[in-house]
Amino acid sequence: MSTGSHLQTLSEENYLKVIYHLGKDAKLKISPTAISEALSNNPASVVDMLKKLVDKKLIQYEKAKGVKLTEKGKKIALLIVRKHRLWEVFLLEKLEYSWDEVHEIAEQLEHIHNPQLADRLDKFLGFPQFDPHGDPIPKANGEMAEIYRTILSEVAEGSTCQVVGVKDTSSSFLQYLKKLDIGIGTKITLVEKIPFDNSAIIAIKGGPSTTVSKIFADSLLVHD
Amino acid sequence: MSTGSHLQTLSEENYLKVIYHLGKDAKLKISPTAISEALSNNPASVVDMLKKLVDKKLIQYEKAKGVKLTEKGKKIALLIVRKHRLWEVFLLEKLEYSWDEVHEIAEQLEHIHNPQLADRLDKFLGFPQFDPHGDPIPKANGEMAEIYRTILSEVAEGSTCQVVGVKDTSSSFLQYLKKLDIGIGTKITLVEKIPFDNSAIIAIKGGPSTTVSKIFADSLLVHD
DNA sequence: TCCAAAAATTAGACATGCCTAATTATATTT
DNA sequence: AAATATAATTAGGCATGTCTAATTTTTGGA
Numbered sequence: 001m002s003t004g005s006h007l008q009t010l011s012e013e014n015y016l017k018v019i020y021h022l023g024k025d026a027k028l029k030i031s032p033t034a035i036s037e038a039l040s041n042n043p044a045s046v047v048d049m050l051k052k053l054v055d056k057k058l059i060q061y062e063k064a065k066g067v068k069l070t071e072k073g074k075k076i077a078l079l080i081v082r083k084h085r086l087w088e089v090f091l092l093e094k095l096e097y098s099w100d101e102v103h104e105i106a107e108q109l110e111h112i113h114n115p116q117l118a119d120r121l122d123k124f125l126g127f128p129q130f131d132p133h134g135d136p137i138p139k140a141n142g143e144m145a146e147i148y149r150t151i152l153s154e155v156a157e158g159s160t161c162q163v164v165g166v167k168d169t170s171s172s173f174l175q176y177l178k179k180l181d182i183g184i185g186t187k188i189t190l191v192e193k194i195p196f197d198n199s200a201i202i203a204i205k206g207g208p209s210t211t212v213s214k215i216f217a218d219s220l221l222v223h224d
Numbered sequence: 225m226s227t228g229s230h231l232q233t234l235s236e237e238n239y240l241k242v243i244y245h246l247g248k249d250a251k252l253k254i255s256p257t258a259i260s261e262a263l264s265n266n267p268a269s270v271v272d273m274l275k276k277l278v279d280k281k282l283i284q285y286e287k288a289k290g291v292k293l294t295e296k297g298k299k300i301a302l303l304i305v306r307k308h309r310l311w312e313v314f315l316l317e318k319l320e321y322s323w324d325e326v327h328e329i330a331e332q333l334e335h336i337h338n339p340q341l342a343d344r345l346d347k348f349l350g351f352p353q354f355d356p357h358g359d360p361i362p363k364a365n366g367e368m369a370e371i372y373r374t375i376l377s378e379v380a381e382g383s384t385c386q387v388v389g390v391k392d393t394s395s396s397f398l399q400y401l402k403k404l405d406i407g408i409g410t411k412i413t414l415v416e417k418i419p420f421d422n423s424a425i426i427a428i429k430g431g432p433s434t435t436v437s438k439i440f441a442d443s444l445l446v447h448d
Numbered sequence: 449t450c451c452a453a454a455a456a457t458t459a460g461a462c463a464t465g466c467c468t469a470a471t472t473a474t475a476t477t478t
Numbered sequence: 479a480a481a482t483a484t485a486a487t488t489a490g491g492c493a494t495g496t497c498t499a500a501t502t503t504t505t506g507g508a
């Protein structure tokens with residue numbers, strides 16, 4: 001996933017990243033206003049920057065169609081996302097940061113420039129497929145694992161899944177997870193769903209069963 | 225080694241770092257010109273920034289005495305140096321970068337802000353005392369290991385030392401080291417010095433003896 | 449279709465951190 | 479001590495990326 005040059009400023013990179021994220025979520029037209037909301041800045045600032053990105057051939061912009069990344073822009077955006085998610089894995093697994101702390105630091109680390117960095121980090125971490133939030137990590141060639149993930153409450157009775165992330169990063173939830181000895185990669189079998197309150201009986205790592213609430217089962221991201 | 229706030233800009237941090245390095249090398253007066261040479265910028269720019277750093281109470285500046293870091297400024301500078309050297313160890317040991325590649329990337333990584341980052345990285349790396357260039361890594365409290373290091377050619381006959389870094393980062397030297405299976409931490413015994421050409425007979429990791437040139441022995445940093 | 453609200457854009461400013469050129473202060477030589 | 483060279487500073491500008499306020503364009507409802 002080489003981008004050729006590494007001449008983007010921090011600000012440009014953040015715009016590309018935001019445009020990428022807005023673009024994948026939906027087929028919606030990406031407008032200056034949408035970007036300004038995502039970046040918590042002023043639409044006027046966005047318009048200035050869009051001009052610059054058009055000049056650099058990183059985006060296309062027509063009022064009717066909205067903003068769209070060019071191939072070049074997409075490559076750069078994907079590399080930033082790749083670095084962000086790899087660093088999150090590093091921070092969680094190697095430096096023992098918690099789920100809710102990694103994002104902010106990865107926001108900084110994603111802008112470190114070096115041609116080999118992402119690939120070496122990827123190898124060092126054992127080529128992880130998902131980051132601690134359950135989001136797929138783009139591969140070196142720009143491909144991305146399919147997002148199989150769902151929430152625990154939607155898993156079928158009797159099936160076993162693997163934890164890929166959390167939807168809730170409150171410390172109370174994270175502490176509860178710690179207490180239950182649930183982390184990234186933990187295997188969970190959904191033994192039974194209780195219709196009354198939608199709570200679920202689960203077996204963690206094939207161990208004894210525990211009952212968890214619907215709120216809990218809605219907050220845990222898993223895939224099979 | 226907390227600095228309280230983390231409000232320094234990248235540029236300010238680079239100034240503090242340069243002032244720190246200029247200050248430790250010698251008792252020389254640190255002048256705007258000296259700083260501008262270290263930063264490859266214009267003395268006029270330096271004067272602007274010095275005013276700002278004085279306002280922020282990070283340095284003291286009197287024409288007669290030159291520039292001096294305040295306690296606050298020193299703390300920040302030491303933390304940057306600590307992060308720089310820890311990241312260098314990480315890049316070399318974990319990501320398998322070579323001695324000559326780590327500096328440039330560490331120049332970027334040293335500016336990542338997070339209260340726990342340096343300490344967690346330090347722990348993860350096993351509390352290394354020296355970076356790949358043999359420079360001591362400041363501890364969390366700001367203390368620094370004494371620089372015991374010297375060059376291999378100055379080690380006494382019969383004594384054993386440990387490699388802490390290199391003075392020469394040319395790829396020919398680094399490849400030679402690789403061939404000899406010498407890396408950070410490798411134990412070397414200086415068996416004999418040959419007066420004729422100052423070459424040295426050494427035993428690597430207690431293994432069989434090898435002869436190396438004076439140039440080689442001058443380029444390898446060790447401590448006992 | 450026309451009007452009002454929302455969105456986009458332009459104009460003009462500002463902070464940061466850099467520059468060059470001109471000026472002033474400090475050192476060094478003679 | 480005066481002259482000269484060097485260092486430090488000031489003045490004025492520029493690029494980046496942001497802002498507010500004013501204006502124009504677009505869109506959707508009556």
